[in-house]
Amino acid sequence: MTAFDITRRHLGQGLFTHPLGVNCGAIGLPDTSSSETDDGRFLDGLRRAVELGANLLDTADSYGAGRAERMLGRLLREYPNRDFLVSSKVGHIRGSAPHPYADRHIHHQFQQTQENLYVEELGLYTLDSWDFGPQDRYLGSAIDQLQTLRELGAIKAIGMRGPYIPYGATSAERRACADRFLYLFRLIKPNVVWARFNGITPVISLEGESLFSFTARYGAGVILAAPLAHGRLAGRTAVTTAAQSGPYGGPVSGRNFTPPMLDAVEAGLCSIRAKFGDAPGTLARLALLYSLQKASHCAVVVGFTTEMQLRENFDCLKGPALTVDEMELLDRIFTQIRVSMEQASFGRTPQTARV
Template sequence: MTAFDSTKRHLGQGLFAHPLGVNCGAIGVSEDHQQAEVSQGCYLDGLRRAVELGANLLDTADCYGAGHAERMLGRLLREHPDRKFLTSSKVGHIRGSAPHAYAGRHIHHQFQQTLENLYTEELDLYTLDSWDFGPEDRYLGSAIEQMCTLRDLGAVRAIGMRGPYVPYGATPAERDACAARFLHLFRIIRPNIVWTRFNALTPVITLEGEDLFAFTARHGAGVILAAPLAHGLLTGRAPWNTMPPPGSAIRPTGMTSLTPEKVRRVTAGLQTLRVHFGNEPGILTRLALLSCLQRADHCAAVVGFTSKAQLEESFGCLSGPALTATELEVIDRAYAQIRADLEQPRRRLPQPVRT
């Protein structure tokens, strides 16, 4: 059996990332004042453990915890002043007092705050995290100009943009519209890297007759996959509540908005994989991660976490053998069936006949 290749992958612009990185989206999301200090310690310990396990791609955004995630990551970076990490942040959702998140020099202002939060002088990747560029894309040109200026000045090494994504229940027309919008922006922005939410349950979107991986490879763009475990659903340990907490900075997604009935459909569908691959601890996590990472050599994935144990399980999945072509076919069929089940309308119970 061939071992999984854990060597660093080239994402473009001279950026080499370990296949698995860390996403800080959960930091500062649901803390109250009493839990904040404990949570900060747990998250910082998790980041430290991820670094010990080999992670060098550290992914955050200015809107994660209203800047708290960036500041937490900055603490980690200060602990390793001589170590080279790939720092990734995003802009496009915090408007502040500006008329729009991309208006005027707002990107520049947010970038400076991000550098201060991270306690660094440059970013490896800066991503346009929203496709909303104002009415008739009035701020698109300015946004691109500011991003290119940051790259030309050496303050940013690579420019990213968010990839195509539709929630469950989207019609074929909505999927086509999403693909068309992405292609339009991709041609204008010409990003070095596409940052996208992707996992085995993500609804399929075709780009010029290709999947995302073939499309980006043809255009020389790297890919960063977020939520490869579907917020825990693909691990077989479904969260007790799939909706984000009130006031959360997390925007509802195709995963967080799944109803309890559809969560049960996912759990039932995963049983097919348990029957075929066994029920060892972490087996579903391994299948979910490797089925993403083995799709292309120019992609890396970032996993979220709430504990060191989650990170240890995720990174431990990379120490074993790679999935064979036959195994990947079995996995793809199982996931395709789950996606089909999720797209089915809710089953209605027969109504009693009135007499």
């Protein structure tokens, strides 16, 4: 069996990263406190990830209203000679501006991000929202500001959020989501697309292609978040937390599935256990490798609340890669899960996953 390749991946624009990185979103969740004990716990987790090889560190100005950036900045100061790919995002904090993307507000937010992270240059800066005001009033200004930051050497690459559609969306809504992404993609011309993706993410076709083949054709890298569906695909009960809305008002996190949808997931996981066994960590390993092996120009970021979670996730890369047959089998099971979840979203009885 072929060992999983942990060689650094090229996302474009000179960005090279270990296949598995860390997302700091959990640091800013409303159910996490800001005590020194909790800060120390998160810092220990980040240190562990760095020791295990992670160099892609992903955050946003909206995670804990800057707290995640500040904590990551503390970590970066501990490793002044390490080659990190630091990624942050903008687009949700408005402050006193009329809109998160209004006029020079991006520039002000970027300066604060630099101060929080204690860096002169970011590897990746991502437009984290598709809302550019009425009639996309602030779209041109947002693009100009990011291009200027790149030209000045303040950032290496420009990112944008990828497409997402909630379960139960109509065909028209799916087309509208794809069309909106394609419209913005052609104008922003991102170097990297940041997207939530896992085996049960609703599929959106882009010019008849998957996100992976589409971005490869345009030379854009991909960063995938939520590969375990917040623990669901690892067989764990996800934390119930208010989820950020997607472009059509649906949850982007997958944390608030209905009971019938959760039944559909569990039925699919039973099929996976029947085929691959039920050893500890098997489900997490399969879910992670499934995302990582979708394309060579993508990297995956995992969230964490404990150091142990990060250790378990990085341990998943120590074994063999999934074979072509195993990837195809998981494709079939995940497809059936998505079909059953769609049925459940419309109030129909989900079918048992069959392979």
